[in-house]
Amino acid sequence: MSTIAPSFARQALRVASRGSSASAFSRGASRAALTQCINSRRSYVSETKSANATVNLETTIKADQKAFLQETGKRPEDVKMPTTGLDADAMMSPTAGILHHATVMDQGSRPIYLDMQATTPLDPRVLDAMLPYMTGLYGNPHSRTHAYGWESEKAVEQARAHLAELIGADPKEIIFTSGATESNNMSIKGVARFYGRGGKKNHIITSQTEHKCVLDSCRHMQEEGFKVTYLPVQSNGLIDLKQLEEAIRPETCLVSIMTVNNEIGVVQPIEEIGRLCRSKKIFFHTDAAQAVGKIPIDVNKMNVDLMSISGHKIYGPKGIGACYVRRRPRVRLDPIITGGGQERGLRSGTLAPHLAVGIGEAARICKEDMEYDSKRITSLSNRLLDGLLSMEHTTLNGDRERHYPGCVNVSFAYVEGESLLMALKDIALSSGSACTSASLEPSYVLRALGSSDESAHSSIRFGIGRFTTDAEIDYVLKAVSERVTFLRELSPLWELVQEGIDLNTIEWSQH
Ligand SMILES: Cc1ncc(COP(=O)(O)O)c(C=O)c1O
Ligand code: FES
Numbered sequence: 030m031s032t033i034a035p036s037f038a039r040q041a042l043r044v045a046s047r048g049s050s051a052s053a054f055s056r057g058a059s060r061a062a063l064t065q066c067i068n069s070r071r072s073y074v075s076e077t078k079s080a081n082a083t084v085n086l087e088t089t090i091k092a093d094q095k096a097f098l099q100e101t102g103k104r105p106e107d108v109k110m111p112t113t114g115l116d117a118d119a120m121m122s123p124t125a126g127i128l129h130h131a132t133v134m135d136q137g138s139r140p141i142y143l144d145m146q147a148t149t150p151l152d153p154r155v156l157d158a159m160l161p162y163m164t165g166l167y168g169n170p171h172s173r174t175h176a177y178g179w180e181s182e183k184a185v186e187q188a189r190a191h192l193a194e195l196i197g198a199d200p201k202e203i204i205f206t207s208g209a210t211e212s213n214n215m216s217i218k219g220v221a222r223f224y225g226r227g228g229k230k231n232h233i234i235t236s237q238t239e240h241k242c243v244l245d246s247c248r249h250m251q252e253e254g255f256k257v258t259y260l261p262v263q264s265n266g267l268i269d270l271k272q273l274e275e276a277i278r279p280e281t282c283l284v285s286i287m288t289v290n291n292e293i294g295v296v297q298p299i300e301e302i303g304r305l306c307r308s309k310k311i312f313f314h315t316d317a318a319q320a321v322g323k324i325p326i327d328v329n330k331m332n333v334d335l336m337s338i339s340g341h342k343i344y345g346p347k348g349i350g351a352c353y354v355r356r357r358p359r360v361r362l363d364p365i366i367t368g369g370g371q372e373r374g375l376r377s378g379t380l381a382p383h384l385a386v387g388i389g390e391a392a393r394i395c396k397e398d399m400e401y402d403s404k405r406i407t408s409l410s411n412r413l414l415d416g417l418l419s420m421e422h423t424t425l426n427g428d429r430e431r432h433y434p435g436c437v438n439v440s441f442a443y444v445e446g447e448s449l450l451m452a453l454k455d456i457a458l459s460s461g462s463a464c465t466s467a468s469l470e471p472s473y474v475l476r477a478l479g480s481s482d483e484s485a486h487s488s489i490r491f492g493i494g495r496f497t498t499d500a501e502i503d504y505v506l507k508a509v510s511e512r513v514t515f516l517r518e519l520s521p522l523w524e525l526v527q528e529g530i531d532l533n534t535i536e537w538s539q540h
Pocket of ligand 2: 241
């Protein structure tokens with residue numbers, strides 16, 4: 030019979046290190062909230078209560094509750110806590126049904142998940158909010174003639190308000206889309222086509238380290254006759270504001286610079302860019318897929334006119350995102366998808382209420398938990414980074430200060446990144462963006478920072494998130510250090526370095 034770690038709720042969400050040595054779980058704010066989620070499923074659980082269970086959940090929750098309050102300094106009345114006497118085995122049984130749908134507990138042992146930039150796990154609280162809209166509340170939110178429509182519409186509007194609140198916008202300025210890719214396409218092509226008519230405002234400025242969907246949207250506009258400036262970045266990954274100012278022309282209609290880079294986590298000076306664009310009366314779009322919900326964002330303070338948001342990067346569902354489109358001063362767009370005129374005519378098509386509710390709830394939780402999550406992620410990140418950098422010949426890619434801590438990109442000299450990924454099969458990692466992870470090309474982002482091919486090839490991105498634990502970081506540090514050492518020992522280059530030979534002085538024979 031199994032007993033259960035105190036942080037059962039976090040464990041319930043675990044998609045990672047089952048069966049590995051990283052199976053102790055740290056305490057965290059999310060756990061308390063997750064227990065709420067579990068509480069809400071109590072009636073479901075009671076049907077599946079296991080006869081064998083020994084651990085009383087009440088005791089477990091109380092211990093968790095106490096630790097949570099101590100850690101956060103919150104008062105008990107500020108936090109809703111479950112008070113059930115359900116047993117733990119019933120809670121955790123993968124087959125009995127409890128939390129079955131919120132977890133992958135029956136999938137066997139899986140790698141530790143440290144690829145949070147590619148996607149994040151769905152927060153069980155989000156799933157709870159979504160479920161009714163996939164079952165009984167199935168109305169079309171655009172149906173105006175009956176209650177089915179109204180109830181869906183109400184939920185969609187509440188979700189819109191949550192998103193707006195997270196970024197300091199008005200709900201009317203939030204347009205639901207299928208994800209950040211669509212929001213980026215919609216913003217860049219939409220503004221360019223609307224204002225570029227007649228060829229007067231036919232210039233766009235972006236940067237070389239943008240996500241592929243921004244770069245590709247710009248390329249597309251080049252084919253339609255637009256001119257595009259792809260600003261270089263400095264070796265720390267940040268754009269140079271002076272260069273941006275110099276790149277502005279009378280024909281410039283749009284500047285598109287991302288907030289947080291998905292490969293190296295650097296945070297661009299959005300407020301300064303916004304101020305500059307506003308002073309020149311140029312629209313400013315930012316791809317904030319990796320920033321919203323993780324760092325404080327205020328579209329008004331930052332003078333952002335358009336912003337792309339993605340659901341699955343903030344512990345919400347995949348297949349939904351949003352685009353913030355400023356109303357004052359008004360930004361006009363040529364819509365990409367036309368039809369029924371939904372979403373202020375900017376994005377036709379029936380909304381998916383369950384997805385909208387999902388991204389809305391995810392946004393609400395992000396706002397509520399941001400301070401706590403950010404503290405935890407920063408401390409995990411510092412520990413990881415200090416540990417990695419204490420190994421010889423490792424370097425951080427990107428700026429350490431202007432940096433979102435949940436994204437740690439490190440180069441391990443004399444180790445081939447792909448080999449290291451293979452050697453670290455028990456950890457889900459990536460050497461860069463998910464959409465290019467199949468190619469063995471060195472990252473264009475790292476190349477833009479001036480990294481050599483070798484250095485770019487030897488880099489790994491560690492993505493830390495809301496549910497990452499201390500034990501996982503310990504495990505990862507140990508595993509990385511062991512396997513980097515192992516791979517270096519196989520490398521003839523490493524042998525030369527150990528002998529004190531400067532590799533730059535070697536003349537390699539050409540083939
Ligand atoms: C910076 C950035 N922009 C855009 C996207 C695309 O987002 P979505 O998957 O929602 O289309 C991603 C996701 O990989 C991203 O990291
Ligand atoms: S779509 Fe996410 S990294 Fe490319």
